[in-house]
Amino acid sequence: CMHDVGKPIIAMVNGHALAGGLGLMVACDLVIAADTATFGTTEIAVGLWPMMITAEITRNIGRKRTLEMMLTGRRYSAAEALAMGLVNQVVPAAELEATTTKLAGELADKSPAAVALGLRAFYGSADMELAPALRYLQGELGKVLALEDAAEGISAFLQKRKPVWKGR
Structure with missing residues (x-):
């Protein structure tokens, strides 16, 4: 698919x-x-x-x-x-x-790891009822927050520089 x-x-x-x-x-x-x-x-x-x-x-x-x-x-x-x-x-x-x-x-300038997780979460929750979708997305939020790219993105934002994505 x-x-x-x-x-x-x-x-x-x-x-x-x-x-x-x-x-x-x-x-x-x-x-x-x-x-x-x-x-x-x-x-x-x-x-x-x-x-x-x-x-x-x-x-x-x-x-x-x-x-x-x-x-x-x-x-x-x-x-x-x-x-x-x-x-x-x-x-x-x-x-x-x-x-x-x-x-x-x-x-292409976005974190490839966050994009991949985000797309999976978007399509994975698309056919769910609201309550199960929110539970599923809460779990996916934990995964995206644990990414090295998330830490890099936040650091880059605070330091006013462009992030260097690792894809992890």
Whole structure:
């Protein structure tokens, strides 16, 4: 599963994200799209249903939007995809690669150990009821506080310097 990688995965969408391509996109952690990109689950037009991507899309945009998308087979613009929560950001096509690369650089500056633990906790708690999720996240908080990177980050903040991550 892509959620088990331990590093943030950014989808950079330039063109069409349709059917299985849309499923791959929504499995990513973050999505940057060109303003010319289109999105949709077009399987219904050929008598199919997007079974293997249904759960992931529903988790991203909710039941009503997912059903609308899957029942109509309609293609959505980048602006519509942003409004429904399918993508994080829409930029002019000419700026897509630079914007995505900049975001990747911002993420790369963070503690790899804290990011990995955070992603695991985020996805691990996503389907839990509130009380069990809070108990689970409390345990994960203890793990992140015990990281060498947490101590380094706090020291760097207090010393007004950039942290040097060890990934532990």
